[in-house]
Amino acid sequence: MEAERLESSLWVGNKRYRAVLTGWHFNWTEVDKKNRDKKTISVPVAEVVGVEEGRVEILPQKVVEDTDKDFTVFYVKRSSSGGSSGLLWRLGRTQFSCPGRVLRDQWTKHLRAALKTHSPLRPHKLLVFINPFGGKKKGRAIYHSVVAPLFELAGISSHVIVTERANQARDHLLKKDLTGFDGVVCVGGDGMFSEILHGVIGRTQQEAGLCENDPAVALQPCSLHIGIIPAGSTDCVCYATVGAIDPLTSALHIVIGDSQPLDVCSVHDAAALVRYSVSMLGYGFYGDVLAESEKHRWMGPLRYDYSGTMVYLSNRSYAGVVQYLPADPLLSSPRDKTRCLSGCSVCSRSTERLFHSFSDSGSLYSSHFSEFSSDSEGDWVSVEGRFRCVSLTCMSSSCPRSPYGLSPSAHLADGTGDLILVWETNPLGFLKFLYRHTSTQDQFDLPFVEVHRVKAVRFCLPSSKEEESHGETGGGADEEERGYGAAGSRAGSQQHLADGAAGPEKPGGAFLCGLCRSAAPAASVWNCDGEILPVTEILCRVHGQLVRLYARGIEDAAALHGCSEDCDECERRCIFNK
Ligand SMILES: Nc1ncnc2c1ncn2[C@@H]1O[C@H](COP(=O)(O)OP(=O)(O)OP(=O)(O)O)[C@@H](O)[C@H]1O
Ligand SMILES: CCCCCCCCCCCCC/C=C/[C@@H](O)[C@H](CO)NC(=O)CCCCC
Numbered sequence: 050m051e052a053e054r055l056e057s058s059l060w061v062g063n064k065r066y067r068a069v070l071t072g073w074h075f076n077w078t079e080v081d082k083k084n085r086d087k088k089t090i091s092v093p094v095a096e097v098v099g100v101e102e103g104r105v106e107i108l109p110q111k112v113v114e115d116t117d118k119d120f121t122v123f124y125v126k127r128s129s130s131g132g133s134s135g136l137l138w139r140l141g142r143t144q145f146s147c148p149g150r151v152l153r154d155q156w157t158k159h160l161r162a163a164l165k166t167h168s169p170l171r172p173h174k175l176l177v178f179i180n181p182f183g184g185k186k187k188g189r190a191i192y193h194s195v196v197a198p199l200f201e202l203a204g205i206s207s208h209v210i211v212t213e214r215a216n217q218a219r220d221h222l223l224k225k226d227l228t229g230f231d232g233v234v235c236v237g238g239d240g241m242f243s244e245i246l247h248g249v250i251g252r253t254q255q256e257a258g259l260c261e262n263d264p265a266v267a268l269q270p271c272s273l274h275i276g277i278i279p280a281g282s283t284d285c286v287c288y289a290t291v292g293a294i295d296p297l298t299s300a301l302h303i304v305i306g307d308s309q310p311l312d313v314c315s316v317h318d319a320a321a322l323v324r325y326s327v328s329m330l331g332y333g334f335y336g337d338v339l340a341e342s343e344k345h346r347w348m349g350p351l352r353y354d355y356s357g358t359m360v361y362l363s364n365r366s367y368a369g370v371v372q373y374l375p376a377d378p379l380l381s382s383p384r385d386k387t388r389c390l391s392g393c394s395v396c397s398r399s400t401e402r403l404f405h406s407f408s409d410s411g412s413l414y415s416s417h418f419s420e421f422s423s424d425s426e427g428d429w430v431s432v433e434g435r436f437r438c439v440s441l442t443c444m445s446s447s448c449p450r451s452p453y454g455l456s457p458s459a460h461l462a463d464g465t466g467d468l469i470l471v472w473e474t475n476p477l478g479f480l481k482f483l484y485r486h487t488s489t490q491d492q493f494d495l496p497f498v499e500v501h502r503v504k505a506v507r508f509c510l511p512s513s514k515e516e517e518s519h520g521e522t523g524g525g526a527d528e529e530e531r532g533y534g535a536a537g538s539r540a541g542s543q544q545h546l547a548d549g550a551a552g553p554e555k556p557g558g559a560f561l562c563g564l565c566r567s568a569a570p571a572a573s574v575w576n577c578d579g580e581i582l583p584v585t586e587i588l589c590r591v592h593g594q595l596v597r598l599y600a601r602g603i604e605d606a607a608a609l610h611g612c613s614e615d616c617d618e619c620e621r622r623c624i625f626n627k
């Protein structure tokens with residue numbers, strides 16, 4: 050490491066600086082009597098994007114002035130995005146001048162060597178999939194104007210495929226030769242990410258000879274990293290893992306080889322794997338919103354607002370039996386008011402726990418999930434009743450619409466998910482629940498809401514006999530507490546907001562809605578990361594840290610500074626380059 054140390058005078062413009070490369074950091078301090086408190090700009094070597102000979106600019110266009118004495122350093126520079134989200138990353142650039150070519154070459158050589166040593170996960174070769182139709186259809190333009198120049202600067206070679214059909218990226222990952230690729234980048238939204246997720250997990254299990262259909266099998270963690278360049282109409286996974294929806298920020302995380310493990314939930318029916326989910330698995334309200342929104346795709350992203358309103362007004366609740374396997378309550382809780390931020394200690398401790406059997410048995414995970422054996426049946430908790438929604442999320446699922454997300458204290462990589470049960474309640478109560486997602490108010494602090502940190506969940510419909518009796522008495526929590534009067538104003542699966550009365554019952558347990566004149570079904574559908582599942586009765590298991598993203602979780606601006614933003618002491622040492 051000492052071999053990388055280099056120290057000399059350098060000029061930036063007409064000012065002289067003392068520059069030091071220590072291995073981990075590259076610092077430069079102005080040599081000037083006026084700079085009494087020795088303000089230093091310090092860039093971690095891991096955040097240096099590239100080093101070029103001459104005076105170079107790459108964004109918005111590449112401009113090179115080839116000189117003998119100059120070199121240009123590109124690095125990550127942070128700027129606040131405000132609010133609860135993380136920091137935006139920008140491309141910092143400083144042009145240094147040396148007295149001669151020998152020193153200039155020494156600096157470029159040392160900096161490049163330091164980069165190799167201190168950023169072992171930087172990608173060299175990437176497979177890029179662009180969905181040209183995602184979001185505002187700007188995927189191609191975003192890639193070529195923002196991402197490709199950065200990849201070139203960082204010496205990354207990329208193989209770019211602009212997709213021509215849905216599932217092309219997934220099929221490519223499942224079948225084609227992937228030799229030499231360090232990671233896969235998707236340019237698109239959550240749907241495109243889900244394709245890549247399925248391709249990468251499926252390919253890894255194929256190569257490991259593991260059966261994805263068996264929920265008890267410990268899946269092989271994936272070595273290919275996934276990068277997300279947000280270019281969709283919903284970019285929830287990007288927002289929740291980076292803290293911003295910003296192509297440049299995401300591209301910089303990819304280039305410097307950041308690595309964020311992510312929990313993945315496998316969803317099975319009685320026979321096989323149905324899908325994987327990282328964000329939201331939602332039955333009832335969220336399932337209905339998605340199903341309704343599919344009919345209004347032409348509205349674009351606005352279709353969720355429209356469908357959300359329609360589904361809210363239809364005021365439906367659904368009968369179900371939910372069983373869950375609680376996670377260890379001593380490790381963390383969905384109500385502990387913490388947030389999973391970059392360098393999260395709960396996730397770090399989970400890494401040791403999840404991979405502990407490595408040293409004992411030589412395999413990464415224990416080969417079987419013992420909790421699915423009949424001996425562990427007693428560990429499962431079972432609840433039954435009518436729900437406005439049942440949701441399972443492996444992470445916070447924060448997004449611009451809900452900056453703290455479905456479960457603000459959920460963790461990206463702790464091997465658990467949060468199960469949110471919203472019991473049937475009055476319309477105002479449910480509105481309060483929804484509204485709290487948009488602010489810092491606790492959406493779980495309501496009598497008709499429960500949240501549990503879990504390792505696995507099962508959902509089934511009640512047998513028709515059970516449903517009949519529960520239709521009259523309700524299950525789970527106390528009726529009055531949850532917002533319905535003891536007199537039983539609740540009436541079946543759908544009650545119209547305007548008149549408070551259910552429509553005439555239809556055969557098969559459905560009701561006719563007075564407002565929209567459509568039949569409300571007895572069962573809802575599952576929304577799995579924005580896709581409707583073809584089955585209702587499911588078993589879900591959380592696989593801790595199954596994939597890795599080129600991300601680092603949400604950075605906490607306050608923690609980076611170590612104190613308030615105007616603090617001089619902090620500014621001197623800080624890695625927050627203004
Ligand atoms: N060339 C293509 N033609 C049609 N569909 C595609 C193509 N490439 C990818 N897809 C599919 O388009 C879906 C939506 O893409 P994506 O998530 O990128 O955009 P989005 O605008 O956020 O999506 P959504 O419409 O779900 O909000 C994905 O499920 C993906 O499988
Ligand atoms: C009165 C104010 C009401 C405001 C209500 C706000 C509630 C928002 C909660 C945020 C939930 C985000 C969950 C993430 C879901 C994604 O995996 C998925 C794929 O992109 N998106 C949808 O299913 C799209 C459908 C999302 C349905 C909301």
Ligand SMILES: [Ca+2]
Nearest residue numbers: 312443460465
């Ligand atoms: Ca988790």
